[in-house]
Amino acid sequence: MIKEVYNVIGVMSGTSLDGIDLALISFKKETNWSFKIITAQTVSYPEHWFKKLKSLTSLERSELANIDEEYTSYLATVINQFIKQNSITDIDAVCSHGHTALHQPGFGFTLQIGNLPKLSSLIDQLVVCDFRVQDVDLGGQGAPLVxxxxxxxxxxxxxxxxxxxxxxxxxxxxxxxxxxxxxxxxxxxxxxxxxxxxxxxxxxxxxxxxxxxxxxxxxxxxxxxxxxxxxxxxxxxxxxxxxxxxxxxxxxxxxxxxxxxxxxxxxxxxxxxxxxxxxxxxxxxxxxxxxxxxxxxxxxxxxxxxxxxxxxIEFKEALIFGFLGVLKLREEINCLKSVTGASQNHSSGKVYPVNYLDTV
Structure with a gap:
């Protein structure tokens, strides 16, 4: 998907648990890249999600799989509300970091919940997500990606x-x-x-x-x-x-x-x-x-x-994960080996079209 202007929604949930950051951004490629944040919002976590996310490191992998399913559905609800409230009609992708549940690159493992393929169907949008896993597979830290x-x-x-x-x-x-x-x-x-x-x-x-x-x-x-x-x-x-x-x-x-x-x-x-x-x-x-x-x-x-x-200050990470998604759609490098220690620069992330689950 190579073009000059991209309208995307960047979605980020950080470890401080202050909420889900969503930003509608327009990126333009001329000689250099430029951007405009059109609208942005932080959605605070309800108490039960705050408590669940705080306890992720103590859970078994099977329990994390269940929470991943629940959190993906919850994230879809939040994204759909953001789209509806702001009357957003024309976007190229939703680019989502998810929420880090476990990060153990020394053991070749990192998990961000909320990145399941069903997200694209639940929000009826093309989704670019799961940006860290490929880098860890290539021997990198999976971070930082910004x-x-x-x-x-x-x-x-x-x-x-x-x-x-x-x-x-x-x-x-x-x-x-x-x-x-x-x-x-x-x-x-x-x-x-x-x-x-x-x-x-x-x-x-x-x-x-x-x-x-x-x-x-x-x-x-x-x-x-x-x-x-x-x-x-x-x-x-x-x-x-x-x-x-x-x-x-x-x-x-x-x-x-x-x-x-x-x-x-x-x-x-x-x-x-x-x-x-x-x-x-x-x-x-x-x-x-x-x-x-x-x-x-x-x-x-x-x-x-x-x-x-x-x-x-508040939405730079959502902005940049939106940008990582744009680079992935263009199959351009968005992850640097000099930063993460991976074996090579690469274009990281998974792309799920709206009808993805119907094709697998």
């Missing part, structure tokens, strides 16, 4: 930093894309904020009012992941095995945990971006709204921090 979008859509910035469930970053170094996960962010902060009756720490004010525990700060920074070289990626399993038990062993007040963890995340992020001088850093993801976190990062770097429009 860097091809950073290279082609946000090339005016030296670093593109996303502060979501995890902090991840991408850059062009010596004409090659480099990208990796830095550290967990909201996936940890939100967990502890819940104990205070909140879904997230508004502007980081709870963390700001806590105190630094130097020993926990040092122990977090000593974790072996931070000594590894890219390509490298993180998953919820690592957080539950390494971060949470370490934090809980200190028996601190929640505000002190939040304060110390924000300082830790800022330290790890600054350590990466300070590899270059006089660089511009585009910051997106929910963490960009955490004023305390942004202040702590700014204190530790002399580089220029750029906060874009709230639309880009």
């Amino acid at each position: 860097p091809i979008g950073d290279r082609l859509l946000f090339k005016d910035y030296d670093w593109c930093l996303n502060l979501g469930g995890f902090a991840n970053i991408s850059s062009e170094i010596k004409n090659e894309s480099v990208a990796f996960d830095i550290c967990p962010v909201n996936i940890v902060l939100n967990k502890y904020v819940e104990s205070l009756g909140f879904q997230y720490d508004d502007a980081g004010e709870l963390a700001r009012n806590g105190k630094l525990n130097n020993t926990l700060f040092d122990d977090l920074n000593a974790l072996s992941f931070y000594k590894e070289t890219p390509p490298k990626s993180l998953g919820l399993e690592w957080v539950e095995q390494q971060i949470i038990p370490l934090i809980n062993s200190f028996e601190l007040h929640t505000k002190d945990i939040l304060h110390t963890y924000v300082k830790h995340a800022a330290f790890q992020i600054a350590k990466v971006v300070n590899q270059t001088n006089e660089a511009s850093i585009l910051v997106t993801g929910g963490g960009a709204f955490n004023t305390f976190l942004m202040e702590e990062i700014t204190k530790l770097t002399s580089n220029k921090i750029v906060i874009p429009s709230s639309e880009i």
Whole structure:
């Protein structure tokens, strides 16, 4: 499907569980790619789905298969509502990341639920999805996948930093894309904020009012992941095995945990971006709204921090997964071996036409 203009819906559910991001985007290919977000929305998870998705790593594969069926149907309902509410009639594809249930690239396995073939029939649209599996099959980390979008859509910035469930970053170094996960962010902060009756720490004010525990700060920074070289990626399993038990062993007040963890995340992020001088850093993801976190990062770097429009902050990942789908439809490279460690660059993702189930 090679043409100059594509209208797609990008769909993303992140590990921070703040909801399903949907964005209707128009992409145009001239000399370079350009885009316009026409409309976008985040649909919060109902309580029962929030609880289910939080517990995915503890489930057996058979239980995950059942949830995959349920979640695909639920995702179809959300997408159909978005299409109906916005009177969307002419789109080339729905490009969906799904929701990561397990991510164990070291064992050759990654699973994003919500990517079953029936999705195309349930929404009556061509679907491009399941972008990570092929990369893992080729020996890669299956993450991060955003860097091809950073290279082609946000090339005016030296670093593109996303502060979501995890902090991840991408850059062009010596004409090659480099990208990796830095550290967990909201996936940890939100967990502890819940104990205070909140879904997230508004502007980081709870963390700001806590105190630094130097020993926990040092122990977090000593974790072996931070000594590894890219390509490298993180998953919820690592957080539950390494971060949470370490934090809980200190028996601190929640505000002190939040304060110390924000300082830790800022330290790890600054350590990466300070590899270059006089660089511009585009910051997106929910963490960009955490004023305390942004202040702590700014204190530790002399580089220029750029906060874009709230639309880009909130929907950049949905935007880029829409773009990955467009590249897949064109059979163009959307996954970079320099980033994931795969054996080759490739065009990743599965394409399900509307009548797919009738043809298999």
